Amino acid sequence: MQFKIPATSANLGPGFDTLGLALGLYNKITIKPAKIQSIHVEGEGTKNTKIRVDNAFVKIFNEQLRRLKIEKQNFKFTFENSIPISRGLGSSSAVIVGAISAAFKIAKKAINKEEILNIALYYESHPDNITPALVGGFNVCMLMHRQVRFINKKLPNTIKAVIAIPQQSISTHHSRQTLPKRYSQKDAIFNISHSTYLASAFFEERWDLLREASMDRFHQFYRMKxxxxxxDLQKTALNNGALMSTLSGSGSTFFNLCYSDDADRLHAVLENKFKNIKILTLPFDNNGVSFEEF
Known part of the structure; x- marks a missing residue:
């Protein structure tokens, strides 16, 4: 059985811990019964021995099988990872929701997305990455009584993402420590109004409104420092066809949304100017976690 989990971009400017979407960049995990457990890693993380020795996916997968009262079994795990690690593209959320979903399928338990999300909260307390990784599309998320609530919007193929991935990683935990402990009422109102406006623009497909709607006063400036x-990358993107340009999660990746017809030009401009930054043009993913049985 093979599972495919998309990368995500969260926050999207003012939607701190509440807004996120799924990108057409995937980690693929193949799971087959075996006499002895083995782990093979290709792509991102190949040189990271921890991924083979203390693999988070396998650990969560086995924990969930035990919770579902499935007897211990051995499997061969093959990871084909395309989502960069610690770059703000939801690599940890892909591991979490992928492992829980895989345990459900192996246990022959129906995939209940609300249940999986709420289990995922045990491993990741912010819903803006785990939700799009599981369900795809654009999502407005919140927590209520330790439960994830979300509203989902499928994204059209008339828009694309052009993402810029610096070589430097940023730890989510460390970057949160750089943020202010308190915000002024003025800044709070600014972000509430802009995140609400941004969500409305996505649901109405008013892409022309995204540039102003995606402004933020809570986290981007502190993390971008x-x-x-x-x-400079953000300014260049906005001057060359990006409808919005925001830090992806806690960074260091930058997420740019543009019309599909403008994607090649924006890609070329960023690639030519920022030689040491990897540029990818991606469609949006509207499916979230998917699987294929062999």
Whole structure:
């Protein structure tokens, strides 16, 4: 059985811990019964021995099988990873929701997305990455009584993402420590109004509104200071066809949304100017976790 889990971009400017979407960039995991458990890794993380020795996917997968009262079994796990690690593209959320979903399928338990999300909260307390990884599309998320609530919007093929991935990683935990402990009422109102406006623009497909709607006063400036070239990258993107340009999660990746017809030009401009930053043009994913049985 093979599972495919998309990368995600969260926050999207003012939607701190509440807004996220899924990208057409995937980690693929093949799981087959075996006499002895084995782990093979290709792509991102190949040189990371921890992924083979203390694999988070396998650990969560086995924990969930035990919770579902499935007897211990051995499997061969083959990971084909395309989602960069610690770059703000939801690599940890892909591991979490992928492992839980895989346990459900192996246990022959129906995939209940609400249940999986709420289990995922045990491993990841912020719903803006785990939700799009599981269900795809654009999502407005919140927590209520330790339960994930979300509203989903499928995204059209008339828009694309052009993402910029610096070589430098940013730890989510460390970057949160750089943020202010308190915000002014003025800044709070600014972000509430802009995140609401941004969500409305997505649901109405008013892409022309995204540039103003995606402005933020809560986190981007403080995090971008850790990789100063991101300020120039954002300005360049907005001047060359990006409808919005925001830090992806806690960074260091930058997410740019543009019309599909403008994607090649924006890609070329960023690639030519920022030689040490990897540029990818991606469709949006509307499916979330998917699987194929052999």
């Amino acid at each position: 850790q990789v100063p070239i991101l300020f």
